[in-house]
Structure formats: structure tokens, C-alpha cells
Amino acid sequence: MYEMFDIRKKFMGAISTKEDWQIAEAVHEFVEEEVMPCRQDLEGGWHRDETLAHNTLEKILKGLVDLGLQKAFLPKEMGGLGITSAVTGYIIDYELSRGDIALWMIHPGLISWALYPALVSGRMDLVEELFKDKLLDDKPHKACVVITEPAGGVNIMDPSMHGQTITTTARLEGDEWVINGQKIWPCNSGDADIVYLTACTTDPKKGEEGIALVYVPPDTPGLSVGKRIEKMGLCMTDFNTEIFYEDVRVPKHYRVAGPGKDAEILHDLSAQARLFCSAQMTGAAEAVLEIVLNYTKERRIVKPVREHSLHASTIADMAIAIETSRAYGLQVAWMADHSEIYGRWGSPAMLARCSAAKVYTGDQALWVTNKATELMGSYGIAFDYNVEKYLRDVKVMQLVEAGQQRGRLDVALGFYQFGW
Template sequence: MDATDFAAVLSEARRFVRERVVPLEAEIDEKDEMPAEIREAAKQMGLYGFALPEEYGGLGLSMYEEAQLMFELGYTTPSLRSMFGTNNGIAGHVLMVGGTEEQKAEWLPKIASGDVLASFALTEPEAGSDPSTLTTRAHLEGDEWVINGAKRYITNAPLADMFMVFARTDPDARRTRGISTFLVPAGTPGLTVAPKDHKMGQFGAWTADVYFDDVRVPAAALVGGEDGLNRGFSTAMGCIAHGRVHISALMVGMAERLVDESVAYASTRKQSGKLIGSFQLVQGLIADSMTDYYAGRATVLEAARRFDSGEDTKIGPSCTKYFASEMVWRVADRAVQVHGGAGYMRGVAVERFYRDARLFRIYEGTSQIQQVIIAKALLGEVARG
């Protein structure tokens, strides 16, 4: 995509977010549902496939371009991004990284258009931060794979048309080996989606547990075909690395919004006859948040640049995810503080963003997992004892 076309994409996304989605934020939070017209508009804009190759109907954005788009989309409720994030990210990239040409041709155009909503089924009740310990299993019977197990907190599960399911296919292999990925359509007999989770925040973004009870899929459902057997873990890690940069950019967009909300409130709210923005301690809170936002933006763009070049696809994504998630939490906390009692009230934007921001330090790998990844990458065998 050339610079002119990309500038138009960013401009359209900014207008869409600020004119159409921001006014609906309170309604989305209250009803825990994204309006159908917003979903349809996102499809028409190509947001379900911005990170997917143009040859399959996507926009083909680089990681650097994707980060800039996420800055814009992050300015509003994160449930907007959640609608199409898995199609572009961890679910769509399963096929991009590990799929056969036939699988890509069949599924990626439908995923890019939004006609198929894809879900990434990796996390389990006892395999979250360390997915290598997953216990969902698949074994071959004739020309069918039979899948049994359970997945937890699966994004878009109640709405998904297709699940990218990770299951252990070689029970005797080491933990990170012997895992494969399967394409499992919603409605396949034996596949059950539990009621949606009731979360602290990020309302409008639905997650749920998913159960597999003798779910049968054809041999062709194995992602990558025979070459993909027992390669699911490496596929997942490649998808997650991309997702960490992606979600970090979203957090930067939220931080920008929180700074704007803080500045607007401090410029209009009076205490003791003075605007609170004239108080130096309030100024300090806002200055710290702006500094955090500025550093987060620069960190994400650098990580995205190095990801595109192939210089760093491991430490950079973990560093930026770790920094951005802790950064936006600090900015959200300060925004509530600037608002005082009003910041604790439902219906006030910063209260909602405070709840929304808390999850970022957990999903896509907790802050503690990012610390371990970074340390092991730098220290090698020393860190491993």
C-alpha cells in the first residue's frame, strides 16, 4: 500500500472511531454488546483483514503500518478492536504462518472480508501463561481427527464461525513439541460454547469457554497438512509475537485518549474558585501521563520496525507489550486521580477505561511472563539455571 492510500486509511479510521464509535461507548459498556451497524461498517472499511495479504482480500499492512492504525482504533473502547483483532492477528496468522496453500485460499478471503469470524483456541484452565502444558488431545481415527478437551477465555467464541484449535497430537513428545493446530467450524458435533464470561471490563468483547467432546474433523483440517503435524506450538508463538506488538499499539491509543480526557477535565473543572489545571500537582499527573504515552508510542513503532525487518521478533514484542501494558495502567490510574470522585463514577469515560486497561497486563502473556521471556533471551542458559 502506498503512502497516499495508507494516509486515507488512517484518516477514515480516525473519523470512524471519533464520530461513530466514541458516542456509543457508554451504550456498548452498559449493554455488553457491539451494535450491528458498527460491525457492518468495520467490514466495509476492510478492518477484518487489514493485516492479511492483499492477494487474499486484505489490506496487506506491514507491522509498522498496523501499529499506526491501532493507535487510532485504540482511542475508543477496546471491544471495537476485539471484533476483528483475532481475524487479523492470532487466528488469521495461524493460516498465514502455518497453513497450506489450499487452506489459505479457502479461508483467508472469508476471514479478511469478515464473512468468517475466526477464534484462537489455545488457552486452557490449567494452561494459560504456559500453553505448552495444554491437555486438549487429538488422535487420528481412519481419515478423521478426534478432538477432546476444553479451552478457556476464548475471544469471540460465542460469535465465531471457525476455531483454530491447538491440541496435543503426540502425548509422548516434550511439552513444546507434539502440538498441532486444527480448523474446526462452529456447529461441528461435539463442540460446545459456554455462556459468555461476565468480566470486570472490556464489555462488548465476548469471551467464553469452549468444550470438545469427540469432535471429529477431516484429515484436511490439520493446519499445514502433514507438514504441520506437531508444529502447532511454534505456529502459536509466531502468531502471539505479532499479537503483542498489535495489542501494544492499541494500549498507546488508549493512553492518548486518557491524556485527552485528563486535559479536558483539568481545563474545565474548578476547585476553590480555580481551574484544577492551574494546580501544579495536577499538572504533574498529566505531565507524567503524557511522558508515558510518548515513550509508549516510540517503543511500539521501534518494535514494529524491527519486527518488519526480521531483526527482532521475540524480545521486542515482549518488551513493548510489557512496557505498554504497565504504562497504560499508570495513565489510567492518574486519569481517575485527576477526575477525583467523578473518576470513580460509572458513565465517566476514565472509569470505564480504568476497568478496561487492567486486562492488558494479563492477556497476550502476563507482565511476569514478558519479564521471563526477556530475561531468558538475554541471559540464555544463565537464566535457565
């Protein structure tokens, strides 16, 4: 164990409660003992054995349930752990992602993302009806947040577009919302069994007043998914598909908040996703640095290669990239925990900060993983050494939540407003 990787020291004692620290340390130990030894199996080995990948993932997800992460963000009065701190979530995300980037995203991350709108709107009736039983179950369950579309792409997340590019419609008929449209790429889109939180529009001409967030149970008639999209990274852990809504009918009260308020929540979700993407990529970069440190200690040219100045300087730059990425991510998470000072998640300034965290850490993590392949030579691209998997996964994460280019524009929007 390198002192700079010590969980208590690298996070600067950022977590304030004893209970949250216990959870974070339990996650760290779980990753070391249960995830690190089988990282390759999460992709089904070199030959992409789907059965091996599925069984490995299910075993790990069951472990996360046993740790309490499935109910982590459920209020205590409902039997959950009641975690509300962004800092705590950031650290759990970071530690899980050292083992595999997808673990936070497909399980506790997306559950918290789907649950947040109901919680922040005070819709405890929806939490009780749609979430509680499955989150308290001893088997793993998944949620899906459905935003992106084939045509609109990342423009749906562009705050300056005010929801005008959303084509999936929600029409109120009596006591039901009738949803029609097509979505693509959401995480867990092929296997969510809790709920599909769907971003729709009641009328694109109404802008943000027309944005609607509606919960759709997975067994609702008219809801269907397409074939799995094969990707360069997150190959067997995240199930991405097209999603089709054909006269999908759900009760009127499944809409989260209402005109204007749903748009605010959608901006909140975008900011949250970007911050937690940054935690994922930084955690992965740390795992890669540890691999490099161990490899360059054993690889010798007269002496361990990490003692040669070229290798030592590169390792130092990798460490600097990770240290600065983590420090800024924690700062933004702390700001999110103090909304009375810095504003709500989706405010222009906080969206800019969260976007900056994702853009910066994404660039740094990709640089770190790429440099690792150079320091390790042929072994850096060898499947058995894990670096090439982190490299592929980090590149995928750069593209999640609007990508690096859209993120940069949202940083600028934190300083001044402009349109297209």
C-alpha cells in the same frame, strides 16, 4: 485537537505507503465520529442493557466492515486489502482502541491472528476454503484462537515448557483429526462464526514436535461452548467462555503446517498478541489523557486546575508514559516488519521485545488511567466521564496473553535460557 495527538505526527510517518495511511486516517475519523459518542453504549449504559450493547457493537462492526478492516489482511489477489505491515496493524489497533479496547481484538485483530498461520505456511487452500467468503462478506464475522486451558493456563504460552502442559489432544484417525479437551477464556469464544484455530498436542512427550494447530469450523459436531464469563472490563464486547471438544472430527488437511512448524507459529502468535495488546493499552491511555486535559481545562480553582503545578506535573508524566510506550511499540512493530534482520515473530529475541512492549505499556497505561481518576476526583469514577471504563478495560488487557509476570520472564528468556 492537541498537536501531540495528530495522527501524522504522533506516529512519526511510520507507515510507508499511501494506501495504508489512507486506511489509518479513515479509522481515526471513524473512531472520532462513530465510536467516541457511544462509548458507554458499548457496555449497555450504566444498567448493562444487553440489547443496547449488542446493537451498538453490531453497528460499529458493520462500520469496520465498510472501512475494509474485515478483509484487511486477506491477500489482494483474493479481493482483500493485502495489509502485511506490523506497523500498519499497530496504528490501526491503536486508533481503534482509543474508542474501545475490544474493537481491534474481537474483529480485525483476531481475524488476522487466525489467518496468519495459513498465510505464513502457504496454505492458500485453507484461506480459500475457510476464510475468503466470510472476509469478503458485507456483514461482520468473527474468528477465535483457542490456546489457554483450565489447568495449564499461561504455561501453554511458555516457550520453555515446549507444549508439555497442553492437554487438549489431536489424534489422527485415517483422514481426520479427532480432538478432545477443554479450553477457557479465548476472545470471541462464544460467538466466533469463521473458525476456531485450536492449539492441541498429538503427544505431550514429544514437546514442540507434538504441538498441533488445527482449524475447527464453528458448526463441527462435538464442539460446544459454556456460559459467558462475566468480567470487570470488556463486559459486553468480548464474549469469553469455556470451549469443549468431544470427539470433534475435522479433515486431516485442516492442520496448519505439521510437527515443529506448528510450534513455531504458536510462538509467533504469542509475540504478535503481546505487541498488539500494547497498542490497545497505549491507545486507551491516550484517550484518557485527552479526557483529563479537557476536564482540567474547564475545572477551575481560581484558574484552570491544569495550570497548577501539581496537575501540570502529573499531566506531563502521563504524556511521557504514553509517548514512550508508543515509541517503543512502533519500534518493535518496525522490527517485526524486518524479520530478515531481527528474526521471525516467535524467535526468543522478538518474543522478548514484544513482551517488553506489553509489560511496559501495560504498567504505564494502568498508571495513567489510575492517575486520571485522582486528577478528576469523583468525576474520575463517574460512569458518564468514561475514565472508569478505560481503567477496567486496561486492567483486563494486562492479564491477556500471559499477564505481566509471564511477560517479564519471556523478556529474560530473550537474553538467556532457563527452565522451571
